[in-house]
Amino acid sequence: MKPKTYEHVILYGLLVLSLGTLPFLLSGSLRRQWFMLYLFNAMTNGVFDKMINTRNIVVYPVRLLPKCFKTNILFDYLMYPAITVFFNRLTYNNQPLTIIYKWLMISIPMLLIEIWAERKSNLIKWNKNWKWHNTYLSISAKSLSERLLSFYLRKVLYK
Numbered sequence: 772m773k774p775k776t777y778e779h780v781i782l783y784g785l786l787v788l789s790l791g792t793l794p795f796l797l798s799g800s801l802r803r804q805w806f807m808l809y810l811f812n813a814m815t816n817g818v819f820d821k822m823i824n825t826r827n828i829v830v831y832p833v834r835l836l837p838k839c840f841k842t843n844i845l846f847d848y849l850m851y852p853a854i855t856v857f858f859n860r861l862t863y864n865n866q867p868l869t870i871i872y873k874w875l876m877i878s879i880p881m882l883l884i885e886i887w888a889e890r891k892s893n894l895i896k897w898n899k900n901w902k903w904h905n906t907y908l909s910i911s912a913k914s915l916s917e918r919l920l921s922f923y924l925r926k927v928l929y930k
Contacts (some may be wrong), residue, residue: 773902774916775834776893778833778890778892778893779833781892781894782833782834782835782845782888784846785845786835786849789845789849789850789851789853791810792857793849793851793853795849796853796856796857796860797809797856801863801925802927804921804924805833805859805860807854807924808852808856808859808917808920808921808924809852809853809855809856810854811917811920812851812852812855812917813847813848813852815846815913816846816848816851816852817842817847817848817906819909820842820843820846820847820915821842822840824842825841828897828898828900828901829895829896829897829898829901830895830896830898830900831843831892831894831895832893832894832896833892833893834894838855843894848923850912851910853876854877857877857888857916858873858874858877858914858918859917859918859921861873861877862874862898862918863921863925868888870918871915874914874915874918878907878910878911878914882903882906882907882910885903885906886903893917
């Protein structure tokens with residue numbers, strides 16, 4: 772299939788990158804924990820994005836499988852869950868202050884990419900009431916709460 776626009780080239784490139792990282796992210800002695808975290812993140816992403824998209828707060832004019840999905844399935848089900856697993860692996864044995872520092876090192880570039888995508892492409896469009904800080908706060912709250920879930924799973928699964 773030939774990409775139609777540069778946005779499609781970006782989407783297909785991110786699809787290949789995301790699929791390529793999954794075997795490495797979901798491996799190791801804690802693969803059960805990483806897999807559960809990945810699934811939880813993907814499921815909640817789908818629910819939250821569906822709510823936001825249904826209300827036209829955030830829309831995705833160019834996306835994968837546009838006839839089947841109105842949400843960005845690449846980000847919801849592949850990229851963001853992979854980023855969450857990477858973040859949790861990266862901070863597995865860290866103290867809270869280090870976890871927050873590392874989250875800033877991951878989330879700020881992610882936010883800057885989303886701002887670029889919103890302003891310079893048709894990958895994402897925000898409603899007039901939605902701003903960059905809404906995205907940053909929602910992703911940060913979700914990611915840090917999932918980091919707490921990861922800590923809880925470690926205590927329950929690996930006593």
